[in-house]
Amino acid sequence: MDDFGTDGLTGGEDEDGTHFRALCKDTLFSNKREEGAGGSYGLGKSVLWIFSSFSTVLFRSTLLETQGLGNPRLIGRTELGSHALGPKRAFQGPGWFGEETKQRRGTRAESVWGPAAAEISGALGFQARNDHDTGTSICVVGFKDPTADADLGPVELARATRAALAEYFWPSMALPTRALTARTEAAGQEVEVRPHDADVAPFVTAWESYLRGEVPAKAPLTKPGDMTVVEVPITIPRTHGGEPEVKGRVALVVRLAAKSSEPRAGQVAFFRGPGMVVSYRDRSRLALGMRPFHAVLACGRGRWPRKPTESDLAVESFLRMSEPPAHDRWEPTPRLKAHYRRGYAKALTELSRRVDEALKELLIATHVMGERGPERLQRRFPIGKAGSPGKGRSAFGMSGLDARPQDGAWSFSGAIERKAGEGPWSVQVRLAEVDEAGRRTEEVAIEALSVTVDAEVVVEGSVASVTVPADVRVVPFRGTSAPCSFTGALELELAGRMVAG
């Protein structure tokens, strides 16, 4: 594995708090103290040795600043309980591959520097890089996946690695300078990891559009591909150290999907600054009738990576501490408890709840029934009996409903008004005969429907649909049914739907 454009493994052999010590020397310790760090437990690097059949990992690094020692730097480490060199030289702990140097008590292996390191690393199979290509290359000796039932070939392994990178690291790969490539010697080719070609493509599109500032706030989601961003509040509690409560925000970017059968439709990708998806949460069943979507919840430094605010950094720190060692969810952890006063668990549950609420508000089609009409008309048009009563004020109201037999068919009229919300909206009109219990017996086909405002009317099958522009609030309508028997009561159903958020 090679990284480029980084500082390299800086720091002396025994210098605390350096990249070199953190990656190569200190086990179960992380020097990632800053708010934007990815990990926090120092466990991540241990996988390097776990994946080596010989528990051996080699590091070759080109440093931005070598302190006169010369690039590159080379060192290796074998994780051992103890080991011996011949019958008389026994050592406790790991074995090191490097230059033997005398110490006050015995000898030890230290990093090899400069031309010697270049020569040895070349012989070990490291690719040469010039001094401008700063960064670190890691060689896992005798790579073997301990979790796999069977050894994957290098090509298949590379494919699986690319897929996993695309699935979980696309937030950090959105910027062109952070492209990742995967090259396999066996296949002899270098393949760019392209999240845009994976199942996660809708998330990537939403995220990149958001970073480019192209996603409008609280905009209507009317057709597949439409996007909007909503800011969801989060309250970080006071710390034991006396830092005050912080009221922050995270960004929920929602993209309307074409259909619910799309891969990962209905999922929300949660992540923070370092740009690794912590989890995908399936929220497709939040409510009946929810439109399909893909959503991204960018938190902490991730909310606006170019210029995070103080509160973003507070959120970043809070969420980092809420991640268990696997970094696969946000939950109350001992670290949160040790750092924050009461309210840290509630902050997490509230965040989830508010995200759900925001999704519902954006994605649930609003079916509404309006005010009650005159008693006699109510009997004929039992509007509002069907469907859920909903909460709060209705977004639509109806007025002037009338229906009467005329020339062997029903002639009906009325008006529907949008009382709340913005953006385009639509109305579906249906007629049905009902029996003595108010149960629909059969649909009565609508033959024609006209409106007196600028709106599009489509009569298809037995249903009339009216699509109304955002600036029209009231739609008076008049229609006729197909010829019918007038046997029973007629039910007129008007279903208003906000196609905007």
Added chain:
Amino acid sequence: MSRLKVLLPSARHLVTEELARGVVERYDEAAVGEHTVDFERRLDLGGFDDAVSAVMASHDAGDLSMDGAMAEAVHRQLRLSRREAADPGIWRYLAIVHRPEVVRHRWEYRSFATMRTRFWRHGTRFDANAFSRWWWVAELTVMAEDYSLTHRALGSSALSTHLFSRQLAWHHPTVAACVRILADAPGADVERTLRVLGKMLGLRVAEAMGREELEGLVRAARG
């Protein structure tokens, strides 16, 4: 002497294929005790048992004509208010614990799905709990101890199936008009007429109509 009890919803698992088929003839009352509570007043089942047994003895298994006699017997012997009879637990107790063989005698086992509802589902539908259906149909058709309408209504499979699944069945004069006119009608005719009648009553108030008017309406629905 046995007393009427109420079977609690927790006893749903007792409706098994073995019970429906008769492999399990009946459950030991003591064994299902945790799922039963006493009916709110003492109601001995001695007369009920005798009457039901007599009907069984006089009808072959699966005989449709048993319905009228069963309905009358059950209704006569179980003097319940409508509020009391609205508790599905008493009908479940009778069918699942007390006299499951009566249900099996009336209906030959064909599928567990249907048989299951005849033990458990409350109401008057054709596939509802047998005792519940018999009692309620009798309740909706009896006129001052006269069960002749009950017998006629249940004598037609099509009529009892389509009539007692509709809300109009709760209006005695309407039921009477339907039975008088449709008791001997072909099944398809009954089904269509009741569907149209249902729609008609969406616009008309049956309670305000006399016998002649109701019968006229049923005839109009029949076309």
